[in-house]
Every structure is written in C-alpha cells, then in structure tokens.
Amino acid sequence: MGQASLSSIQALIIAIWVALVESRALGYSTLNLRFSPLMTGLVVGIVMGDVSTAMTITASIQLIYMGMIAPGGAMPSEPAVATAIAVPVAILAGLQPTEAIAVAVPVGLLGSYLYQFRFFLNTFIVRLTDKYAAELNDKGLTFSIIILPTIVSFALFVPAMYIGLYYGAPVIADFTASLSGGRIFHILDAVGGGLAALGIALILQVIGKTKYLVFFLLAYFTAVMLKPLGINTVTFAIVGAIIAYLYILVISESAESN
C-alpha cells in the first residue's frame, strides 16, 4: 500500500473503535478488546485495506501484552490504544512486526493515563446517580450510569485518537522509516523479540502455583523438540487438556485413597 498517511475517515473510524473499547460501551466483551490488541489490529487492517499485514504486526504486539490483567481495574498500559497507533505507523513506514513494538510500548503507557482520567471524570457523574437513585428515577439512572459515561469517554478518546492518528502517525512513520535498516533496528528487533518473555512470565505468575511450572517446562521442551514437525496450537491445546485431565484424575484419586 503506497499510502503516506491516513485519510481523515480512516483516522475517524479507528478513533471511534478505540472509544467503543475504552469507554467499555460493548459490555464485558471489552475486557478482551481492551487487554488484547488482536481485534483492534483487525479493525485497523480492515480500515487500511490490508488485514494480512495488520494481523501479522498485531500478533507481535499481542506477545508483549500477554500477561495483561487489571486487578482493581487499572493497568500499566492500554494495549488497544497502543495497537491503534502502532499498526498504522508500521504499515505506513513498512516496519517489521517486532519493530512496531517500539512504537506500541510508549503509546500504550500514554493510553493508560487517558483511561485513568476517565475514572476521574466519572466521579462527577456518580453524584447524579445518587440523586436519581434517591428519586427512584430508572430512566435517569440509565442516563447517568450508561449514557453519560459513554458520551464522556467518547469526548475524551475520539479527539485524542483522531489527532494521534491523523497528525501523529505519519510523523512517527517518517521518523522510524528514516532509521530503518540500521543498528538501531537490530536493537529494536532484539528488544521486541525478547519482550514476549515478559508477558509469558506475567501469566505464569497470574496463574500461580510454582509447582505447576513443571507443565510449562514440559510444553516448552516438547514444542522445541517437535518444532520441525510444524504441529499447530490446536493439537497442542488438546494434548494439554488431556494432560490437565489426567492430572486432576490422579490428584483426586490420591485424595480419596488417603
């Protein structure tokens, strides 16, 4: 795609998608949309007319955000915001997927400030909720609990993302493209490839129980050994499920015989 920048319609559609996700206006399904960059990457791909490249880049971004969960609601980064900027930049500048990570990480950190600002704005709206609750005004509650917070989040995210995409993305793309191929890109490549370790280590922590680490090691070395066979992940997931089942069977039987 010989595109040098995003058209204003393209920037607007991506901005609205991000606002839908970050305002949480698609219900609990936004948990996955917000934590995982994949769907945002797909939307960017559709808007820019290059789903295949967008998905490949997004897959690399997904790896560094693997362990993202938000106990209590706040996260150190917003993967959806990061992806919405980094994927267009990478497509415009013709970056390698691992190089796109260098754009995604700082943008994701900025995104988390926007998200937390949303909490602050909602704090004013909750006074209205108190008033409507005391009046038993159900229509008012729908307005103050659903409609108004959504409008406020849109007012926050749509302009911010639009400006970032329409004015920011071409500038970042030009800058990164001018660095392309040099020593810096070897470094970015090494950092991007290694940062996937961070997300995976984080999930290992979240799932917990150090004694289960043996199953991680089992799978790791199995996959390293079988790499030449090109076995797909669905097959591995089935093998993993069988191993999990056997494990549960064994511990529950040993618990009964005790």
Added chain:
Amino acid sequence: MGNENNAKTSIDLTKAPEKITNKDLHRSWLRWWYANEIPHTYDRMIAPSFLWGITPILRKLYKDKDDLQEAYLRHTQFYNTQAVWGGGTILGITASLEEARARALAEGKEEEAVSADVINSTKVGLMGPLAGIGDAIDSGTVQYILIAIALPWAQGGSALGALFPWVAFVILTYMYGFYFTKLGYRLGRSAASEIIGGKNIRKIIDGLSVLGLFMMGILAASYVKVSSSLQWSISGKEFVLQDILDSVLPGLLPLATVLGVYFYFSKKGLKITQALVGLSLILGVLAAIGIL
C-alpha cells in the same frame, strides 16, 4: 434498619413481593454484564453498574416506596469485583437476600428480616476473594488459552486470529457467569463457599491452570526470540555462540529470559513497568554490543 414504630401488623397483599423468575435473573445478569465498567470511578468503583443490574429485581420485590428507595441507595455504595465469578455470584446471592428481606418486610416482620447491614457486608465480604479467582481464571487463564490457540492464525495474517479469541471468550464467560448468578440465587450465601472451597470447581480451576501453563510453554517455545549473534574465530576456526548453545540445550536463551523475569516477579512483586523498562534496557544493551 430498626425502624420499629413503622412495623405493620397485618399482611398487606398489595405489598407482597413478586416472584423472581429465571428470566428476571437473566435480565439482571445481562444488565450487569453490559454496564460492568462503563461508570467506573475511583471512589465507588462499579457500584452503579450493580445498581443498574439489580434494579428490575428490586422493582419486583419492594412495593413500598421507602423500602425501595432504601434498597436503591444501598447499592450506590462502594462495590468492586470481577464481572463473572464475583459479579454473577454476588448478583444472585444479593437477589436472594433482597427477596428474603422484602418478604419479611411485607409481612411486617421487620426484626426478623435480613438486615441491610447483612446485605452490604455480604457483598463487600465476597467481592474481593471472588474477584481474585475471577481475574486469575477469566482474564489470566481462559483468555490467554484462547489467544494462545489463535496467535499462529493472527501471525499468518488471518482475521480468525482476532475473531476466535474474542467471540469464544465472550460466549464462555457469558454462559458460566449466568450459571453463577443462578447458583448464587439458589444457594444464597453458601454459593460463595461452593465456589471458593467446593471440590468440583477447585478441580476445574486446577485443570485450567495446568492447561494455561502448558499453552504458555508452547507459546514461549515459538514466539520468544532471544538468540546470540556473537561469533569469533580462533586460529582460523569459526565459533558461533548460538550453535554452541543449541548443541548444549536447544531453546536455552528464550527459556532463561522467561524464567529470569518470572523469578524477578516472584522476588519483587508484579512490578510490570519496571520489568518492561529493565528488560528492554538489558536486551537493548546486549544487542548494541553485539552479543544478541
């Protein structure tokens, strides 16, 4: 609370609570599921979503305006939990407690009624422990098992790589979240101990943890890319460090990187931003001086 001079002596049929049906529970679950984090604030967290979810049930239960208002206001107070394991279960439990309270109030047995304090302390007491399980299972395990399966599709450029994890996650969590809502309503407060201490749910959680760790091993082997570009020659013989490492143990560097970060988290807690910056610096410096 104990407003005794208000006690009614006869049963007023127009004030009797309506029956809560499966459909009511589903409607409240859907409303809670939808509102979830839309009105998130620092001071009340997602209390308004809980109120918006349970509103239709409160309407059916409390036919007295003062009782209804008291119930509405009770659910504007601080509340925060995970949507499915905490949210579904507590929604069901609260519905059953509110129903018991509404029935006692309608029969004029104010002293015997489930008190407002009990309802509040049940919600607040359960929201933390159940959220802990829910975050680890839904966000941390189920979601990433689905992503791990779909990631190669995404990497191959397929839209399915994005659609599969999202759609499957939404369908799964919606279904068992509603199951928890019904369980909470049916068992009342004992539903919580069923989920936290119950044998069968324990087994499912353990099984999911094993599968989750297994899938992370598969992912780490394919997608963590740490390799050395260092090479040197001694008296005309070429040495390539990566080849030597591969002959010792294939996949050593990626594994060492993952475990290094893992033990950093074990020691220092989940300091993600520090780990992100620290790991980037280490990798960047090693790449700059030609080791990686």
